Amino acid sequence: MITGQNFIGSKRSAKGDVVFRTINPELNAHNDWESIEATTAEIDEATELAWKAFKEYRKTSDHERADFLDAIADEIELLGDTLLNVYCKESGLPQGRATGERGRTMFQLRSFAEMLRNGNWRDVAIDEAIPDRKPLPKADLRKTYIPLGPVVVFGSSNFPLAYSTAGGDTASALAAGCPVIVKSHPMHAGTGELVAMAIIKAAEKTGMPNGVFSNLNSNGIEVGVRLVNDPKVKAVGFTGSIKGGRALFDIANRRPEPIPLFAEMGSINPVVITEGALKENGEKWAEAYAGSITLGAGQFCTNPGLILAIESDGLDKFKRSLAEKIVKIDATCMLHPNIKSAYSTLKNEVSSQVGVKSLSIPLEVEANYADQAVAEVSGDAFLQNPKLHQEVFGPFSLIVKCANEQQLLTIIEQLEGQLTGTIIAEDSELSELTDIVDELSQRVGRIIFNGVPTGVEVCPSMNHGGPYPASTDARFTAVGLHAIKRWIRPISYQSFPGKLLPEELK
């Protein structure tokens, strides 16, 4: 069923001679199927076709696009176990996660469809004419939003479904009226091809223009770089590393016509735990965080990688408890040998910095499995060493023992931008938390009280993004219905005859 071919609109195409295979990290072996990297000519054909499709697709009604999105969800479901099995073989993630992520992906598509059907998602504004206004008459002005044009979406390694081929970026861009070209993630090219098939089927069934969606395979950086440089591409969605995201951001901004590039990148998601919480509920929070740190082998962008607390007996007890609990959890498989290797390298780099002390006992694990760990360091050492601020992608967390509240606040203020920040405290301490909440809110996109940062709800009040480098544009969310705002822009109609106005302005 997997052919390894690219989709240029509804046409399968495989003109290239660069062939690659995905890896089953559980078996530490290549999967059977091959994928063929898109050639320069194929890339250009896809953007050309997307541009042509845009001329039609931008004229579709909200209801037509809603039907398209619902049909994509249906077609993904119809892929059944085939999709789930390939997903597991290409990610090392368990069947339950595959089912859950597929459900979330369909939910996202259907949520955007529902929003399109429900009415004023565009936030239109209408100011009627005042012909007798002095000194000058006022013209009739009406503002709506229109799609930017073809959007390139980069699949992400850690969410082969929910943040990839038909994930949040694709769903929101298609909802907005933008054709999408997916640069498929090389670690799950087979999963990507199956989902692309579902999208193409849905497009055909609902009469969408050919080119509204294309899927290009790539194993290196060339396909992505060429796509971001293409003048027919008008915006980009990316989820991945800071290095990769920043490189693409720079390309997007150096174009003769710069375009928005939304990169959701690294985050260490600081957690502040108060003395009261450590004293009263230290055991409970150690349990919760052992779970949150190891969830999905720690391969979530909201993984809690930094725990900040002021030194106290409670903190000593908490860190011992967390170190004990975390190693009792079964180790799990990581997404790819390269991800496991990067995890080991970074964990060792952080752990070997001056002043860093490992807290958990070293684990023996199978190939590609993650050996979860926690370590600690003093606030002074943390402040002096930027290497300790970097994300260790995997089940690792660093506890920072602060000398006092002032040092805690200084650390928060000096943190790089983050997706989330969490505060763990007792109700009796609320009035002492104002400064911490204020400083933390300046550094994060979402702030959580007495919970864990992992788990990102898909709803209008969700914000998934944050100050750089958590994302390249903190003014937009990558998750939830407002994600559509990344792909549209305002336009005002002045003194326009009703007949020529867009439906929503009539």
Place this chain on the structure above:
Amino acid sequence: MITGQNFIGSKRSAKGDVVFRTINPELNAHNDWESIEATTAEIDEATELAWKAFKEYRKTSDHERADFLDAIADEIELLGDTLLNVYCKESGLPQGRATGERGRTMFQLRSFAEMLRNGNWRDVAIDEAIPDRKPLPKADLRKTYIPLGPVVVFGSSNFPLAYSTAGGDTASALAAGCPVIVKSHPMHAGTGELVAMAIIKAAEKTGMPNGVFSNLNSNGIEVGVRLVNDPKVKAVGFTGSIKGGRALFDIANRRPEPIPLFAEMGSINPVVITEGALKENGEKWAEAYAGSITLGAGQFCTNPGLILAIESDGLDKFKRSLAEKIVKIDATCMLHPNIKSAYSTLKNEVSSQVGVKSLSIPLEVEANYADQAVAEVSGDAFLQNPKLHQEVFGPFSLIVKCANEQQLLTIIEQLEGQLTGTIIAEDSELSELTDIVDELSQRVGRIIFNGVPTGVEVCPSMNHGGPYPASTDARFTAVGLHAIKRWIRPISYQSFPGKLLPEELK
């Protein structure tokens, strides 16, 4: 009353030795007063102070900031004739325009104040908890918006009040909760200093933190470049040339932490006139466009610099009529000798391109006065020559005689991004305009029917911006209440106790 000093918060400061004087273009002579360019140390002091002020200013209530904005408007009014006289001496613009622009500036400030008092300008979203949801409980999530941090505003040459020191960028940034540092425009440094005085007085009267506003003089590019590179600056507003805007945009994006830079830049504001309109109302539109092209010596970013029509007898008559009418209008003074000189150079460059024919008789004008002109060229020649697509800042317009509708559509599709596009047609032609409206809407931020593009209403449905290079981010407007959205970002609060929530989320 003008001291030439910088304002670093409420402190006057003039440590530098670079001194410059503004020019009265009517007299073609320097004005009496001097301004002292800010030094590196003064720039750094201003950003440091803005950063400190931000910690307080971000905590002010909407009503406190509303009072501040209203007080700025009051203080500007209290400057009375002193301000109007300096404005005229530094811009060559007439007293009526000075009064009108001052009125608009106060109206903008008061409009933002009213919006702050009126309620939910932040577009908050609240999703309450569903503790018994299966398979997982849903947490309480509430989203609001917070200010980005200190904002740098570059004063613009052509609006010494409405787009400068206390103009739309400053008003919207202060409304959002961002301290503002103005890089004063060297052509009207005196006007800038007077307005800065008003802002500082208003800040003191309403108890705003010192550093909420600073005003720095500069006659070169160094002050602006240093400000945009400063890590404590979190966003930038700019109105001016494509060259200047793009240079600053590149700096903003190459920072270790890139920041949003909103540059509203060049535009030639295409106008499409149909055969029917030329036949039935050619005289009327020639009259209207002779006025619109020469309004304010053509020094508006919405000046109609390009008129597109399919060849017809009506077009020949229209162009003769426009050429006759435009030279009958009294020539007016431009803002500055440099602007007059750039106008002459560009007008001559465009007029001397292959195939371009001048339509109006050459005018003899006084020094710094604009000799308005119209020229024509064929659609073929226009398509082949990018030099004809550039903005000629001043009272000049190029008529493009298209061979047919297909060529007209091709020209529209190949135009660079524009602030506005206008369609002039008869009611009987509406059904033939669909394609033109569709293509034009893709290239512009505002589309006008049977009117002129000059005159930008300040209201919620106004969009002032457009695809690059009209602006660097088409997703935001520089005029109207939604301009505040440039300076805020979303943040979600998850499971937060009411006591710690921002007011608007309680």
